[in-house]
Structures are given as structure tokens and as C-alpha cells.
Amino acid sequence: MKKIIIALFLITSTITVAQSVDYNTKKGYAANGYDVVVYFNGKAIAGKKELSTAHDGVNYKFSTQENLDSFKSNPTKFIPQYGGYCAYAVAVSGKKVSINPETFEIRDGKLYLFYNSGKTNTLDLWTKESPETLQTKADENWKKIRNK
Incomplete structure (x- = not known):
């Protein structure tokens, strides 16, 4: 019985930690409502409300049923890095900055989103x-700010 209680506690703790990440959900959706799957085809396309789902307490929109199905089969593959905040800002200042959903990069099979407004395109x-150096800094900074 004691082992069951410990196992349930560990599962509950893991779920609580996983869901405590602060995601950028401007307009109520990850990536400002853009289809996170289609980014992997080199495009930025807004999703449709009727093609949406939730994962880890975050809403996602998709432009096609196929993309929705792909996300549902492997959501962690498509989730933007750093909670969907600007990767450059997380790296350089350790701050969560909103993004322009049409400014993105796929690097090493992961989606990175960036701020782009006026004369500033991060x-x-x-x-x-140096994307590699900045990525390392962003990974370190994200550990400190992801739950804040």
C-alpha cells in the first residue's frame, strides 16, 4: 500500500510540474493561433478555430485536419521551445517576450519563435x-524562468 501511495504522489508531482510551465498564449492559443505543425514545412499559417485541441492546458489551432492529427499523435515534437516566447529574448535577457508568429526557425527538429516588429527582427x-551559443544560453535561462 505504501508503494502505491508513493507512486501516486510521484505521478501527481510530475503532472503538476509539467503543467506549471508558463506558455505564451496570446489570443488564447500557442503561437498566437498559428499552426505549429505547418512550421515544420517552412510555412507560417494561421490555424482555424474549428481545428483545435488542447495539450498540457494550452490550446492549439491547426490549418488542416491532417496537421491536427499529426499533433495529437506526437504533441511534444511540435511544441515551440521556451513556451513559445521569443528564443532570442530568453537567451540574451532571460525574459519572456511575445513573438511575431511569422518569424520562426526550425533548428535540430525544434520550433523556435521570435519577436519581429519595426526595425527589430530577433x-x-x-x-x-551564434545560434548554437544563444540556444545554450536560452536553455539555461529557461530553466530559471519557465515557471514564473
Whole structure:
């Protein structure tokens, strides 16, 4: 009985930690309502409300039923890095900054989103500076800020 109680506690704790990540859900959806699957085809396309689902307490929209089905079969493959906040800002300042959903990069099979407004395109800065170094910094910073 004691082992069952410990196992249930560990499962509950894991679920609580997994769901405590702060996701960028501007407009009520991850990636501002853009289809996170289609990014992997090199495109940024807004999703449709009628093709939506939730994962880890976050809503996602999709542009096609096929993309919705792909997401449902393997959601972690498509979830944006750093909760969908600007990867460059997480790396450089350790801050959560909103994104332009049409400014993105797929690197090593992962989706990174960026801020892009006026004369500031952080994807350009990311690629000019050193994506590998910035990615390492962002990974470290995200561990500190993801639950805040």
C-alpha cells in the first residue's frame, strides 16, 4: 500500500510540474493561433478555430485536419521551445517576450519563435550572432524562468 501511495504522489508531482510551465498564449492559443505543425514545412499559417485541441492546458489551432492529427499523435515534437516566447529574448535577457508568429526557425527538429516588429527582427540577430551559443544560453535561462 505504501508503494502505491508513493507512486501516486510521484505521478501527481510530475503532472503538476509539467503543467506549471508558463506558455505564451496570446489570443488564447500557442503561437498566437498559428499552426505549429505547418512550421515544420517552412510555412507560417494561421490555424482555424474549428481545428483545435488542447495539450498540457494550452490550446492549439491547426490549418488542416491532417496537421491536427499529426499533433495529437506526437504533441511534444511540435511544441515551440521556451513556451513559445521569443528564443532570442530568453537567451540574451532571460525574459519572456511575445513573438511575431511569422518569424520562426526550425533548428535540430525544434520550433523556435521570435519577436519581429519595426526595425527589430530577433531572428536576424539570432542567426548573425551564434545560434548554437544563444540556444545554450536560452536553455539555461529557461530553466530559471519557465515557471514564473
